[in-house]
Amino acid sequence: MKGQAQGCKGCTESVRVTPEKLERLIEIAIQGREVVTEEEVEHRLRQCSSCSGLQYGTTCQYCGCLVAVRAQLLASECPHPSASRWDKTSANL
Template identity: 65%
Template sequence: MERLEGCKGCTESVKVTPEKLERLIAIAVKGRTAVSDQEYDRRMDMCLSCPALQYGTTCRYCGCLVAVRARLQDSICPFPVVPRWC
């Protein structure tokens, strides 16, 4: 598969169902601290309006699934120069 220029971890064929995304979040949060629903929504609003969001799920700068990263307390936004949230 051809890699999309600028994206570190995905190709055009990447598709993540909402159900799979929820399972991945649950796995990532296990044993870690999650942010509140309010903070998660705030972070996701910023991610969803970010020009680096690809396929509606993936960050172009780090290749992560933004919903997973936004849920974890110890995560920061990988946006260059100034993170959009931390």
């Protein structure tokens, strides 16, 4: 990926995740972990959807994660390099 224009750290444009696979990945990722409220997940995903770093509708270009998975986890933070797009206090909703 050397010399490639700005994009996702971990994938190429040909990478797509089906809604079914995404749901399964979320189930696996949250097992045994603390999660945020559904309202907080929605808030985080709204922030991600308005971010220029969202690639392919699912992937964060700054960390390569699937944002729908990362948004579920209490310990997660927004990896945006200049400023977090997730309000840290909103996780207490």
